[in-house]
Amino acid sequence: MILGIDIGSTSTDAVLLDDGRVAATAKVPSASGDPVASFLAAVHAVPAAARARVGQVALGLRAAARAVAARRGLGRVGVLRIGTADAVRPLYGWPADLRETVLAGVAEVAGGGGLGPGDTVPLDRDAVARFGDRLAGQADAFAVSAVFAPADGSQEREAAEILRARTDVPVLLSGEVGPLGLLHRENATVLDAALSSLVDGIARRVEEALPGLGLAPGAAVFVTRHDGTLMTLDYLRRQPGLSLGSGPACTLRGAGLLAGTEDAVVADIGARRARVGTLSGGYPQVSGTTERIGGVPVNLRFPDLITVDAAAHRDLAEAADRMRPGAGRFPLVLVGGGADAVPDLPGFDVVRPAHGAVAGAFGAAASPVGGHHERIVRPGAVPTEAARAEVLDLARAGAVRAGADPKRLRTVLEPDLPVPYLPGAVLIRARAAGPPLPL
Structure with a gap:
């Protein structure tokens, strides 16, 4: 079994998957300012007999984003x-x-x-x-x-x-x-660097608590990352910023998986706000502009989102229309605790999947381990097959370092991009994803 956990500001959701099917869900109050206590409460909400069969835990950890926002x-x-x-x-x-x-x-x-x-x-x-x-x-x-x-x-x-x-x-x-x-x-x-001590402390507390949780022997803990994939706790220690934006990414993936589609506009409806994004090929569509974390401009590949008032249904419809690609008719998947309060929006095939209230936890549990690599090709040079093959190999290596099984990896060479600040140069990109190493 796989246990997915999504730690929110007010509640922590848990989803137990048995061979890819939802076996149980749980929702517990989050412990204010203590993500590890929230994690432990969610694990203990799962019956002991089921916990004994859990070989993998996927944790949606938003502590890094909150620390930057709060300056704590x-x-x-x-x-x-x-x-x-x-x-x-x-x-x-x-x-x-x-x-x-x-x-x-x-x-x-x-x-x-x-x-x-x-x-x-x-x-x-x-x-x-x-x-x-x-x-x-x-x-x-x-x-x-x-x-x-x-x-x-x-x-x-x-x-x-x-x-x-x-x-x-x-x-x-x-x-x-x-x-x-x-x-x-x-x-x-x-x-x-600023987050390294914080995430190391969280990872250490999780590791220390594992033997007493009653999970299957050798059970591994993974953490969600901003592109909708997973990484080990050690990989999180190396790059804490990869967990920034991971909550929305796993919610988007979970919504699509629950709805049975790889292409959709997704609206996560909370008590006060709704976040709207696009799922393309099973992964979040990333923003094409510089993102800001706590007011700091960074170049991380975060999901492209529009945030609106959850009660403003006209604004929600406009946001969904803006996020819908020009070609094709994507369904609108409504998830989150407030999804049932949103009426069907005109012009959309609205889907409210079962277990949509815990889409983030489901997305964490059902996501693969991932890796990504990019390389600049100098101005005027033509990317060679050898250069593309090396970028693919490095993406695979990144996924393996993050905890993926090297024998079951899938790689994708993304379209080349021009480099705006280096005319004539080309950016080669590749990503790899696959299940974690077996116990």
Whole structure:
């Protein structure tokens, strides 16, 4: 059996799947400010006999997003930029209160790569060492970002070795976080670093509680991520920001799975607000613009959503119409606790699936483990089959590191994209997904 749990602000939902079918559901009050207590309450709401057959738990964890929004539980970060960008300093555009909460210190040092070997500037190793010495004992984590790191991350790794020799705190690298654009990638890395202590504490408490929950021997815990797939607790520790936006992503996936469709407009109706998104090919349609987390612009691939007043049915209909693709007639799937209060909207085939009130938990339980990789092809160059094959291989490797069974992975090469800030360059993208490794 698989147990899916979605921790909301007021209630925590649980869905028990037996060979893909809903065997039981539960809803318990969430423990304010304590996601682990909410998780434990939801697990104990499942009968003991059924718990003994649970080999996988998929946890919808929204603690990271709430911590950023509330400015609570965040660590102090040393921000190191390799390769200067004099026009815009690190953390430019951050809300002042969040910057004050997070920033332990900042340094810009000489270095940085490029799209070719001749573009590389040597790393100022002494400046990196001085920065590490200055913030030793003051920073809870370091965030390292280098110009063109997704194309060549060697200098980020070199700087990380220097910092780790002087401190015993996490060092996170931007080349593992996002695509080429420096500022938004740097922002996402700083958020990861600020969240690292929080998610490590949550993961440790969950791991410590597992032996006493009465689950099947060797039961594994996975966490939902922002693209509608899963990752292990260790992978969450490496990139806490992947859990940002995971709640809506799993609700969208769960709604489509419950309705028996891979393509739909989905409205999650809560007590006060409704969030509307699109499911395409079984996965959330992602926003094509920069997202903001707690006021910080980042380049993470979050679901594209419109939020409206749940009681304003005309606004809901307009939002659903805006999210519907121009071609094709997607059904409108209504889920969430307030779905029954929404009338059928004209122009839509409305579906209210069974168990829609716990769509997020169902989506967590039924989602695969995923991985994603991107690569920039230099301006004027034509992407080769070898380059595409390597991107696919790296997406597979990412899924395996996240906990997927390498023998049952499916890979998809996404359409190439132009790089707006690098005319003539092309972005190759691939994703991989599959079930977790068996017990």
